[in-house]
Amino acid sequence: MTSTSPTPAAAGHGVAVVFEEMHRWYGPVHALDGLSIDIAPGELIALLGPSGCGKTTALRALGGLDVVDQGRILVDGKDMTTVPANKRNMGIVFQAYSLFPNMTARDNVAYGLRLRGVDADARKKKADDMLDLVGLGKQTTRYPHQMSGGQQQRVALARALAIEPKVLLLDEPLSALDAKVRRQLREEIRRIQIMVGITTLFVTHDQEEALAMGDRVGVMSQGRLEQIAAPAELYDKPKTRFVAEFVGLTNRIDGTVEAGRINLLGTSLPLLPGSATSGHATALVRPESIRLAAQTGSGARVAAISFLGSMCRVQAAMPSGEILIAQMAASDFVSLQPGTEVSVSFLPAPVFAIAD
Amino acid sequence: MLVAVLAYLILPLIAMLEFSTRGDVDPVTKAATRSLQSYAAIFSYPNLVDGIIASLEIAALTVVGMLAILVPTMVWTVVRVPRMRRVVEFLCLLPLAIPAIVIVVGIAPIYRFIGQHLGPLGASPLTLTFIDIILVLPYSYRAIDSSLRGIDTATLADAARSLGASWPRTIFEVIVPNIRGGVLSAAVLGIALVLGEFTISSLLSFNTVQVVIYLLGKRDPFVSVAVSLLALVFAFVLLFVISRFAPGADNRAQRAAEEPA
Amino acid sequence: MTQLVTRSASPSATAAGPASSGAGASRFRGAGNYLALIPFHVYVGLFLVLPTLIVTIGSFQDQAGSLTLDNFKAMFTNEQFIGSFMKSLQLALITAILGAIVGGLLAWAVVRGNPNGILRQLVIAACGVLAQFGGVMLAFAFFATFGFNGLITMFLKNNLGMAADGSWLYSLAGLAVVYTYFQIPLMLIVFLPSLDGLRQEWYDASASLGGGAWSFWRNVGGPILAPSFLGALLLLFTNAFSAYATAQAVISQGCALITQQIACQMQSEVILGQENVGKALALGMIVIVSAVMAVYAYIQRRASRWVK
Secondary structure, three states, rough: OOOOOOOOOOOOOOOOOEEEEEEEEEEOOEEEHHHHHEOOOOEEEEOOOOOOOOOHHHHHHHHOOOOOOOOEEOOOOOOOOOOOOOOEEEEOOOOOOOOOOOHHHHHHHOOOOOOOOOOHHHHHHHHEEEEEEEOOOHHHOOOOHHOOOHHHHHHHHHHHOOOOOEEEEEEEEOOOOOHHHHHHHHHHHHHHHHHHOOOOOOEEOOOOHHHHHEEEEEEOOEEEEEEEEOHHHHHHHOOOOHHHOOOOOOOEEEEEEEEOEEOOOOOOOOOOOOOOOEEEEEEEEOOOOOEEOOOOOOOOEEEEEEOOEEEEEEEEEEEOOOOOEEEEEEHHHOOOOOOOEEEEEEEEOOOOEEOO | OOHHHHHHHHHHHHHHHHHHOOOOOOOOOOOOOOOOHHHHHHHOOOOHHHHHHHHHHHHHHHHHHHHHHHHHHHHHHHOOOHHHHHHHHHHHHHHHHHHHHHHHHHHHHHHHHHHOOOOOOOOOHHHHHHHHHHOOHHHHHHHHHHHHHHHHHHHHHHHHOOOOOOOHHHHHHHHHHHHHHHHHHHHHHHHHHHHHHHHHHHHHHOOOOOHHHHHHHHOOHHHHHHHHHHHHHHHHHHHHHOOOOOHHHHHHHHHHOOOOO | HHHHHHHHHHHHHHHHHHHHHHHHHHHHHHHHHOOOHHHHHHHHHHHHHHHHHHHHHHOEEEOOOOEEOOHHHHHHHHHHHHHHHHHHHHHHHHHHHHHHHHHHHHHHHHHHOOOOOOHHHHHHHHHHHHHHHHHHHHHHHHHHHHHHOOOOHHHHHHOOOOOOOOHHOOOOHHHHHHHHHHHHHHHHHHHHHHHHHHOHHHHHHHOOOOOOHHHHHHHHHHHHHHHHHHHHHHHHHHHHHHHHHHHHHOOOOOOOOHHHHHHHHHHHHHHOOOOOHHHHHHHHHHHOOOOOOOOHHHHHHHHHOOOO
């Protein structure tokens, strides 16, 4: 699967997509609560959130598989809100098992072309090209049940792209796959997406996936968009408590807020906008912002160390019994062992604090 | 269209209710009356009561016998001799390819032999149990099989064995509780099938409930219809109750719960 | 590389010693595993395989037990026997087709409802009863509806003044109506799992690729369901073909259907002195039903090939 880099099917014709104040109710459940997003041409937006947050509803609304009760969907400036799914020209890759089981890989990919009246030779060629693009040039006559989950999702991607859709919609396409295949395929999808230049909406509950793939990542909760930003910004500068807690691993440490800063275990750290403004508060601190150094008499002890390749993750038990998780380059932890007494300090990065 | 189909399916059942609750025509007004006399009359036919008792006894014996033969065999094939799974499946489903009437033809000589050599025991309708176990095999097999497929039987058995359980304990204390949905379905299907069985008991001249209903139908159809309706309702209640415990029911619920609202 | 090979080779070499000494024991234990299946096989052998063998062998024997083909000659020349076979085949085919179509539509309606709804469970339980445990009781249900004193007959007579007497019920046409009554629910039971297996994703994928309902059913849904539908049709066919109880209850006089014909032969065999013709007819039934079931099994395998 290493890049044979075939020629892109259609380069750089991405269109803009706009969600405008979308609302959707399922009975009493408010699945979309005024969702608005502007997606730039060619951009990949990852929608991230826990199950039931409305991300899939948003994707299905864009694909025409679900309706919105209020609001509009604009694609390339045109209002698509009420256009039926089969007239929208959107390529959708579903979670799993969406390939037609009675058709070979080639017939699956050619299906959309057949519906468009493309003649047999042309659609065979196009289907084979698309399968080539996803690295399955030699498996064109296999049936879905003869392929692995990863291969099936590649075919699904080829099928979605074969119709040269305006927008590519990915509905948790990797969630049913093994961790290794998953990582490999997500890089592959991203590479193809950039090469084709297609505007893409990617829905996932896996934050690592969202941060790795998105040009921007939108975090959703209860039908609302909490924050949409580039991955690094989202990670470093969460705007809301939900984002701070949901994205990345966080330690919760008690401190006191004063004049825009928080005092944690004797260290004063700057606060992110939206944090608590005074009094006792809980700071949400990333493991990589915590430094541990061997020091006798400090009261905290190393409880466990896990080796993550180039990184190490250390659990330290505080005198209060709480556990802090710190992460650093493996070389910085050589002196530590379970039981070692350590001192705790923080990098001076701003943190998010919640009022108690 | 759908309404017409449902009407076609429900109408005969309503008719049974209407038919079996007809009372005597009022001598004064000439109007039809409603009464439960047909139901009360059930007890005035000792043959019928005997038939019902016989069928219930056969049903109980059939279920016990079927479970005793099938459960250990099926668990054993899954855990120890998976190669034999296809053979056991084939044998269990074979009765679907051999009509009951054919089994009667072939088994009549055997029953004649039993009747001649085992004396009074051979004349008891309870001997029908032997054939009824065969008749319920396909249905019981499917019910238990779907339960066994729902759990990782081999791993469960390995786990139990590694913790020191003997084979009987492994099967009855570890595996059976995990396939109880399927076992229950198998039992209920068995009961219902035996209560509805006519072909074999009729041709071997045993008076089970169906045979008595059939014979009585010529003399007092009202009572026959009443008993039939009761039997159908009884089978329906049984099936409905197990459909709430049936294997797969919880999976379906879970799958539905995982899907976006 | 070399080191790797030698290292991985050595444990298996040391393991070879104990393994070879234990081979006899494990072979013995393997046999023991099969021994545990003996009760099942003996039982099925005695009460299923033996009767089938008695039928098969008996059909090639005359009264004295010597080999003959006379029973089959009788089967193929006697118009009564041929007629019974034809009536049974016709009845089975017609009621299977009717049941498959109507039951299939009913199943479709059920599958579109709430999968955990109480209505669905009620319908399934009711269909289970009507499809598999009816027999004589269903005949009585129809007597109560369309028989001489049935609800509908009385209604037509008393309220509409029609000359309805319900005698049609006791004919082959009446039998077809009663048979269809258990074929429809059987179809629902058999076909429902296949319909449940149709995934929403397939419909959505087809729609997103530009397909409407017709494209989906023609290219995806239809081909996927076709084997199951055909398989269910065959199952319905054998079900009706093998049925005896309902037929006997509805048409108690005579030997119209093949199952009734076999029963007649069985009951009168001593008088007629052609003891084994019934066995030949029974073997004929086995051949027909087995052939249909073989096709059914083949179709089922194909159907399950696609879906999981």
